[in-house]
Amino acid sequence: MRKIVFITLLAITALGLKNANAQTGINNNSDWKVPVPSVNTTAPFIRVIVPPTPTMPPMPGVPAVSPIPTLPTGGLMPGVPGSPSIPPGPGANTASNQNGNQGSNAGSTAGSGQQPAAPSFKDTPILPPVPPITPLPELRFPTS
């Protein structure tokens, strides 16, 4: 059947060749009144469609990951607050002043005796205050 169709079309084409000429020689643009001389070679292929990877649906309870980096600039760790200044230790002037002021402070310190000088820990490192940990709401247990 296919061969018959093909041979028939070929025969019609061949028979039409003799009179297939619309040229009149008067520049009537008949050369443009014919089909575009091109053939479809777009897709004589086997095509494998690879679908794009679907985006993962958001899971309940898990915050969505932002494409914008949320880490602080300058490092992964948050900035450590500056250490508080070390209070001055009890020097000689301070001790004499304390002795001089004992009389005036006697009323207020009556019964308590002389207060010992505050110990000085110059070599002890002073840790910064620990920032409070923000409680995660999803980790809260229901209060009974």
Add this chain to the structure above:
Amino acid sequence: MTISANRLFKIGFIFALTAILFHPKQALSQNNFEKVLSKKMDSLISEKGHVIISQTMLPNNSVSSIMTPSGWGSYGTYVFGVVGGVYPTAYTNKPDLISAFGLTFGNPSKWVNVSASVNITRVSELKNLSANLVVSRAIFESSSISVGGLQLFANADVSDAPEGTYYIAFSHAVQSVESKRPGFAALGYTIGFGTGRFLRKSPYDVAAGKGKYGTGFFGSISYEVFKQVNINAEWTGLNLGFSTGFRPIKNSNLTIGLGVTNLLTNYSGDRVGVIGTLGLPISLDKKQFYR
């Protein structure tokens, strides 16, 4: 020392259970997946033609337009031949034919595709030669653009339209309408602009008071109604036409297009013409995978 039958049965059952649980062939379930994958790849490799691995669909492989060019190029290297005709030609009672043969090569997704061919516009006398040169490139998603010249360098002593045609065309395959052939789009369209055959009317049209120029803009829309059978509507820049295209032989690239043109005779031409094409691309490539 005696072992009871019940105890012996229990020990045997445990050994059998252990052997089943740790049997290598059953434990390596990945093997089944790999076998299926291997079969799939083997089936693809054994298929005829090239394989395109893509995330988008191209238009189907039947005729999508006859009187207007497409923005799509070809994937691969082909020699091709085409014969096209119209009956009757405007303002005559004669048919007119054109034939062409040429070469197309290049991957339009990575670089460009080039199509070069030679026309024989007087088929019956094997003369009136001219040239076609078209460059196409895939752009965006499932779209392509082509720039080219048709019927260039024709001899003015022989041709009645020696100035040639230059055009630019954009084509898109609609991804939401899938073809009956997996991996292809059933709906596509082309829009473009051109000079020459898309712009200039016949001197007979001018004499009839139908103007000197058409729109210059051309377009076509194609839809697959049956598997590898399209119906097309096209505006040639000068007139309206409808056509259909199909591939009559399975596993063959022979394409046939049939249609009518010059439906709006008030705008140009004086009669409706029947158009047809017969084209055959022959691949020169070995099997390739295109991305």
